[in-house]
Amino acid sequence: MEPATFVLFGATGDLAKRKIYPALYNLFVDGKLAQPFSLIGLGRREWSDELFQSNVEQAVRQFSRRTPSDDASLRQFVSNFRFCVLDIGQQDDYRKLLKLVEQREEELGLPDNRLFYLSVGPEFFEPIASNIQESGLGSARGWKRLVIEKPFGHDLQSARDLNRKLSETFAEEEIFRIDHYLGKPMVQKLGALQQANPVIQALWSNRYVANVQITASETVGVEERAGYYDHIGAVRDMFQNHMLQLLMMTAIHLPHESSSEKVRFKKKNVIEAVQPLQKQDVRAQVVRGQYAEGSVQGKPVAGYLSEPGIAPDSRNDTFIAARLLIEDSYWRGVPFYIRTGKRMKEKSTRIVVEFKEPLAQATVSSEDRAAPNLLIFEIGPNEGITLQINSKDLENKGEFRPVHIDLDLHDRQEDVPEAYENLIGDALRGDATFFAHWDEVELSWQWVQPILDAFEENLVPLQTYAAGSYGPAGSDALLAEDGYHWWFDVEPEQLKQENQTQKGEQYAYHANN
Ligand SMILES: NC(=O)C1=CN([C@@H]2O[C@H](COP(=O)(O)OP(=O)(O)OC[C@H]3O[C@@H](n4cnc5c(N)ncnc54)[C@H](OP(=O)(O)O)[C@@H]3O)[C@@H](O)[C@H]2O)C=CC1
Numbered sequence: 001m002e003p004a005t006f007v008l009f010g011a012t013g014d015l016a017k018r019k020i021y022p023a024l025y026n027l028f029v030d031g032k033l034a035q036p037f038s039l040i041g042l043g044r045r046e047w048s049d050e051l052f053q054s055n056v057e058q059a060v061r062q063f064s065r066r067t068p069s070d071d072a073s074l075r076q077f078v079s080n081f082r083f084c085v086l087d088i089g090q091q092d093d094y095r096k097l098l099k100l101v102e103q104r105e106e107e108l109g110l111p112d113n114r115l116f117y118l119s120v121g122p123e124f125f126e127p128i129a130s131n132i133q134e135s136g137l138g139s140a141r142g143w144k145r146l147v148i149e150k151p152f153g154h155d156l157q158s159a160r161d162l163n164r165k166l167s168e169t170f171a172e173e174e175i176f177r178i179d180h181y182l183g184k185p186m187v188q189k190l191g192a193l194q195q196a197n198p199v200i201q202a203l204w205s206n207r208y209v210a211n212v213q214i215t216a217s218e219t220v221g222v223e224e225r226a227g228y229y230d231h232i233g234a235v236r237d238m239f240q241n242h243m244l245q246l247l248m249m250t251a252i253h254l255p256h257e258s259s260s261e262k263v264r265f266k267k268k269n270v271i272e273a274v275q276p277l278q279k280q281d282v283r284a285q286v287v288r289g290q291y292a293e294g295s296v297q298g299k300p301v302a303g304y305l306s307e308p309g310i311a312p313d314s315r316n317d318t319f320i321a322a323r324l325l326i327e328d329s330y331w332r333g334v335p336f337y338i339r340t341g342k343r344m345k346e347k348s349t350r351i352v353v354e355f356k357e358p359l360a361q362a363t364v365s366s367e368d369r370a371a372p373n374l375l376i377f378e379i380g381p382n383e384g385i386t387l388q389i390n391s392k393d394l395e396n397k398g399e400f401r402p403v404h405i406d407l408d409l410h411d412r413q414e415d416v417p418e419a420y421e422n423l424i425g426d427a428l429r430g431d432a433t434f435f436a437h438w439d440e441v442e443l444s445w446q447w448v449q450p451i452l453d454a455f456e457e458n459l460v461p462l463q464t465y466a467a468g469s470y471g472p473a474g475s476d477a478l479l480a481e482d483g484y485h486w487w488f489d490v491e492p493e494q495l496k497q498e499n500q501t502q503k504g505e506q507y508a509y510h511a512n513n
């Protein structure tokens, strides 16, 4: 990694405080931040360098996964942080910023490599990029990179417009579009697990896989983000970006040696092969839901329409489930089911791969059937991989019974790096593997656009679901149509306990990575 200046737009904001400073601190402690390092924080607030540094220290203390061992290391970390008051619309402010960046480069003997991190609302992405160009901030001899937060557009057209504007200042290889799900350690491992394990590789196709289920359920409701969320819904907030990225990362087939370009090219192949939807067919493939009042983890909670700031007649989606078909030789005929929603029973992001039943079972009575093999990737809040296989229950008439093999990837959950830590480290190194390429973003919007249109025209019924449930009835019906059901609509822990207590032994393998 080469030393660089980190120019942070939105340095006084929530994301910077909760994610960016803790991530940088962890990289610093792990010796993964090239020295010398200069960070210039920007915002309209009249903060001094001292006030900025003390706010950063506080953010690290509050949100870092590592408690700072001593004040000295924290002080050393923030000593190269400076604050510059800047209003995004004021061209003069960028000239002032350029002077400060150059002055710090000179003082620290830094090469003029500059990373511009846009942790501000999307309405500011275009003006910042053009002001970087006009002020000369982006014309140094070293490298320049633009790290950009979500949302990347509101629909297909606005995403294309934004990309055209950004590309007047930054080349595609200089743009790092953050999708924080791509920074999650288990997601980063998905391709490698398949690449490096012939057992998994051999099974990764329609020959053996019956269906794939990708779930991101949340217990939280709309929180304080009513103004944002009521115009966005689950489809734009989670589905178009995070969920489709999970689909690409699951369905990808990678050669043994894969460059960043190769990974992104293969992901593009996946999303390109997803059978397009026509607006009039959305109703048959997509379920749209909104939470009603209910109870989450034992506490009564309000329905979406009674949340502060939500229009009482809002038809916004807080849940979406969809069936996708990938029309390539690997996956033809394998349904991929995706669902995500707010105010559901549990906080869990998980991918379940259900394998086909052996042919011999066709003649076996339903009570004697073995459960299907499942491969389960737990992405968050805890991570892990579980394989469900069948064994014989010798105490119980020799019946088949499912047992679970757990792969514990970490001794302690605190050792798992945060998504932002991985992504910021990668951006500083110039590794774009786990950032969304424009082709993927455009193809994702293209696939989602008929859903947006169908929702807008109310062609898909809005089904309510009780807060604290697994979503509307239509979501179960979507799988039932194909003879499947969502796996693990009980806590996996509970499932394991049931298996242990009712059915005896449990096999557990521990692998340190
Ligand atoms: N918070 C989160 O968990 C997540 C946020 N994001 C995305 O990150 C981005 C930032 O979100 P978040 O931190 O929550 O937002 P906040 O509202 O907390 O912060 C906004 C930041 O923008 C700055 N800002 C606003 N207007 C101007 C202006 N005219 N000139 C200069 N600076 C300005 C503010 O500084 P000041 O007030 O000092 O001017 C502040 O630092 C958004 O795109 C959001 O979608 C993405 C994922 C999660």
Ligand SMILES: O=C1O[C@H](COP(=O)(O)O)[C@@H](O)[C@H](O)[C@H]1O
Binding pocket: 216, 218, 237, 238, 349, 380
């Ligand atoms: O991007 C977003 O993600 C969060 C969920 O992220 P996770 O890492 O906690 O799974 C979601 O709550 C938020 O609405 C969305 O904007």
